[in-house]
Amino acid sequence: MSGFVVMRQAEFNHCDMAGIVFYPRYFEMIASVIERFFEDELGYGFVTSQEQTNMSTPMGEISTRFFAPSRLGDILQLKLHVQRVGRSSASFEIRYSCEGQLRFRTEATFVRANPDAGVSGCWPKCIREALLNCQQ
Numbered sequence: 001m002s003g004f005v006v007m008r009q010a011e012f013n014h015c016d017m018a019g020i021v022f023y024p025r026y027f028e029m030i031a032s033v034i035e036r037f038f039e040d041e042l043g044y045g046f047v048t049s050q051e052q053t054n055m056s057t058p059m060g061e062i063s064t065r066f067f068a069p070s071r072l073g074d075i076l077q078l079k080l081h082v083q084r085v086g087r088s089s090a091s092f093e094i095r096y097s098c099e100g101q102l103r104f105r106t107e108a109t110f111v112r113a114n115p116d117a118g119v120s121g122c123w124p125k126c127i128r129e130a131l132l133n134c135q136q
Helices: 023-041 046-053 126-136
Strands: 004-009 059-066 076-087 087-099 103-112
Touching: 004 023, 023 046, 023 059, 023 076, 023 087, 023 103, 076 103, 076 126
Parallel strands: none
Antiparallel strands: 004 076, 059 103, 076 087, 087 103
């Protein structure tokens, strides 16, 4: 897979008074692109997982490097790559760019977990296999 891509416009609600995307809003976009990947690419939405198995997929770790600001109206390309697939977690690299300029890069690990018990749980076999296929 060459990467899962989502296009997103920097909107007023993402920006500070200077019209620059406020960095906490990027973390919302990161969570959103991963949720879209699971739903659109794997057919395994977070809502379905929560309702059917009482398992959720919270972020376990995140590291972000900012290179340039994004501004109100910029059209951002969010490109996701699966980096690592574990028993109950998966790590992703996401690159955000605008007109070929890298704005920031993120490495994020999401964990399949039972929120009531506070413990991780294995990916369903078909989802783990799909994640591994996307990794290649």
